[in-house]
Amino acid sequence: xxxxxxxxxxxxxxxxxxxxxxxxxxxxxxxxxxxxxxxxxxxxxxxxxxxxxxxxxxxxxxxxxxxxxxxxxxxxxxxxxxxxxxxxxxxxxxxxxxxxxxxxxxxxxxxxxxxxxxxxxxxxxxxxxxxxxxxxxxxxxxxxxxxxxxxxxxxxxxxxxxxxxxxxxxxxxxxxxxxxxxxxxxxxxxxxxxxxxxxxxxxxxxxxxxxxxxxxxxxxxxxxxxxxxxxxxxxxxxxxxxxxxxxxxxxxxxxxxxxxxxxxxxxxxxxxxxxxxxxxxxxxxxxxxxxxxxxxxxxxxxxxxxxxxxxxxxxxxxxxxxxxxxx
Amino acid sequence: xxxxxxxxxxxxxxxxxxxxxxxxxxxxxxxxxxxxxxxxxxxxxxxxxxxxxxxxxxxxxxxxxxxxxxxxxxxxxxxxxxxxxxxxxxxxxxxxxxxxxxxxxxxxxxxxxxxxxxxxxxxxxxxxxxxxxxxxxxxxxxxxxxxxxxxxxxxxxxxxxxxxxxxxxxxxxxxxxxxxxxxxxxxxxxxxxxxxxxxxxxxxxxxxxxxxxxxxxxxxxxxxxxxxxxxxxxxxxxxxxxxxxxxxxxxxxxxxxxxxxxxxxxxxxxxxxxxxxxxxxxxxxxxxxxxxxxxxxxxxxxxxxxxxxxxxx
Numbered sequence: 001x002x003x004x005x006x007x008x009x010x011x012x013x014x015x016x017x018x019x020x021x022x023x024x025x026x027x028x029x030x031x032x033x034x035x036x037x038x039x040x041x042x043x044x045x046x047x048x049x050x051x052x053x054x055x056x057x058x059x060x061x062x063x064x065x066x067x068x069x070x071x072x073x074x075x076x077x078x079x080x081x082x083x084x085x086x087x088x089x090x091x092x093x094x095x096x097x098x099x100x101x102x103x104x105x106x107x108x109x110x111x112x113x114x115x116x117x118x119x120x121x122x123x124x125x126x127x128x129x130x131x132x133x134x135x136x137x138x139x140x141x142x143x144x145x146x147x148x149x150x151x152x153x154x155x156x157x158x159x160x161x162x163x164x165x166x167x168x169x170x171x172x173x174x175x176x177x178x179x180x181x182x183x184x185x186x187x188x189x190x191x192x193x194x195x196x197x198x199x200x201x202x203x204x205x206x207x208x209x210x211x212x213x214x215x216x217x218x219x220x221x222x223x224x225x226x227x228x229x230x231x232x233x234x235x236x237x238x239x240x241x242x243x244x245x246x247x248x249x250x251x252x253x254x255x256x257x258x259x260x261x262x263x264x265x266x267x268x269x270x271x272x273x274x275x276x277x278x279x280x281x282x283x284x285x286x287x288x289x290x291x292x293x294x295x296x297x298x299x300x301x302x303x304x305x306x307x308x309x310x311x312x313x314x315x316x317x318x319x320x321x322x323x324x325x326x327x
Numbered sequence: 328x329x330x331x332x333x334x335x336x337x338x339x340x341x342x343x344x345x346x347x348x349x350x351x352x353x354x355x356x357x358x359x360x361x362x363x364x365x366x367x368x369x370x371x372x373x374x375x376x377x378x379x380x381x382x383x384x385x386x387x388x389x390x391x392x393x394x395x396x397x398x399x400x401x402x403x404x405x406x407x408x409x410x411x412x413x414x415x416x417x418x419x420x421x422x423x424x425x426x427x428x429x430x431x432x433x434x435x436x437x438x439x440x441x442x443x444x445x446x447x448x449x450x451x452x453x454x455x456x457x458x459x460x461x462x463x464x465x466x467x468x469x470x471x472x473x474x475x476x477x478x479x480x481x482x483x484x485x486x487x488x489x490x491x492x493x494x495x496x497x498x499x500x501x502x503x504x505x506x507x508x509x510x511x512x513x514x515x516x517x518x519x520x521x522x523x524x525x526x527x528x529x530x531x532x533x534x535x536x537x538x539x540x541x542x543x544x545x546x547x548x549x550x551x552x553x554x555x556x557x558x559x560x561x562x563x564x565x566x567x568x569x570x571x572x573x574x575x576x577x578x579x580x581x582x583x584x585x586x587x588x589x590x591x592x593x594x595x596x597x598x599x600x601x602x603x604x605x606x607x608x609x610x611x612x613x614x615x616x617x618x619x620x621x622x623x624x625x626x627x628x629x630x631x632x633x634x635x636x637x638x639x640x
Contacts, residue, residue, distance in 0.1 A: 102540075107559075
């Protein structure tokens with residue numbers, strides 16, 4: 001199976017008064033066709049910046065400094081602005097965390113969907129676009145799509161708005177959908193519906209999905225592959241089953257330990273001591289070492305690269321796999 | 328939408344009543360006696376007393392006010408106490424030129440302000456932004472009368488490019504257009520700065536909104552992103568500001584009309600106040616206030632047209 005998207009050595013920096021800081025620092029990832037890559041991490045680990053870097057939508061004063069983002073053999077970072085605009089929406093589409101604010105309140109739902117289509121298909125007639133938009137609304141299971149077409153975002157519930165966002169994102173049949181915390185702002189029941197919908201649509205269209213979330217449950221349910229990010233770097237990646245069953249990096253282990261489970265009786269949930277270091281005050285060596293219960297002196301001096309520890313399963317830790325220490 | 332407008336219209340009635348009351352009371356606290364003015368400097372106390380009775384000025388205030396409102400509702404604004412010309416006749420003759428001047432001022436200053444503000448907001452922090460903001464601070468800081476005098480001195484007097492006194496004719500004639508340029512530049516000039524600043528703030532605000540990111544993620548061109556998704560949303564606060572600023576514009580019109588001898592309501596008001604012509608002054612206050620109320624009504628309706636959430640409320 002060939003990879004649809006390959007990210008190599010990606011580094012995205014923000015210029016601040018104290019110099020440049022890297023929100024994403026040397027990330028390598030790949031997304032196979034028709035599969036879902038889950039990117040997990042705490043707030044501020046750089047996962048959203050990573051997704052915006054792929055779209056080349058990192059806002060000033062940020063910019064992608066080095067690396068490549070190859071989609072179907074083309075490096076998106078080398079495209080002209082106009083070519084990149086063609087890619088956005090038609091090849092790579094994106095949905096965001098806040099369906100409440102991600103739609104423009106002053107335009108109708110129908111207008112915003114047809115607008116996405118018109119951006120990449122200038123020949124279609126108005127009636128044709130409208131039909132296609134209503135089709136798109138039907139596809140994301142919005143009831144009475146003909147009526148919804150003329151409604152404004154404030155007339156819809158959060159779940160409906162996220163469906164509209166998905167309809168809009170899929171309007172031009174993209175090969176890759178980047179979903180940045182698509183269910184975080186929604187009720188639990190609605191979350192499940194949206195995830196079901198995404199999975200069904202993926203089966204229907206064969207698109208790849210990058211699913212960004214801090215919710216391990218969502219990843220376990222949706223993702224084929226998982227990448228765990230910490231402080232701007234990928235610390236562990238592999239097939240979802242392998243990472244969950246056999247976590248190798250202490251951070252992943254900590255994350256999994258902090259998830260409440262029905263099949264276990266625990267008085268307290270495990271928590272990782274401390275918090276994610278801000279990007280302007282990163283520790284030397286392994287960025288996780290100040291919070292790591294397994295850290296040794298060597299962790300303080302050298303930044304560990306990703307190492308292949310099992311078939312397709314990599315972790316960036318000199319002590320990995322750390323399971324042995326837990327027992 | 329229509330209901331929204333009607334609702335606003337009904338709300339304007341008590342506002343108008345308040346304007347009448349305050350205008351009336353203001354005239355009462357001015358330490359000049361209309362009867363004395365009417366009678367002239369050489370009149371005897373008997374004559375003054377007679378005129379006072381004639382004008383109804385010896386009645387209690389509430390009777391005077393009721394009578395005034397009653398007459399007003401019948402279209403009777405009274406007559407000038409200087410030359411006995413009906414106030415409504417004078418207002419009818421001056422309201423056209425004032426509307427002309429307003430239109431000519433807003434016609435160029437609002438689009439220019441919005442354009443400059445959008446450019447400054449989009450290119451925030453760059454030289455373009457700084458230049459435009461400096462310009463707008465300058466524009467806000469220059470008093471209307473000063474800008475008028477400078478324009479008269481250079482463009483009108485030294486270089487003799489354009490006429491600078493009076494109105495050359497209706498707006499559709501060449502003379503009319505030539506004569507309105509300087510007053511319209513003066514009056515509109517003070518408007519560009521505030522509109523530009525407000526537009527810049529509003530555009531900056533909207534550009535960082537999530538839905539603008541969505542628009543970019545769809546693959547829209549920057550022009551479309553700014554026009555459809557930033558400017559359209561930014562217009563709501565800008566329109567509000569314009570509505571509020573029109574009040575100042577009315578004040579500016581009084582000064583501009585005086586400086587350029589423009590035969591409008593503003594100049595009529597100044598003349599009436601200076602000569603203690605009370606009915607005339609009251610008439611001009613009513614017209615100017617009504618202008619303000621109408622503008623706010625238009626703003627409210629535009630508000631609903633721009634923002635569907637207002638329509639629903």
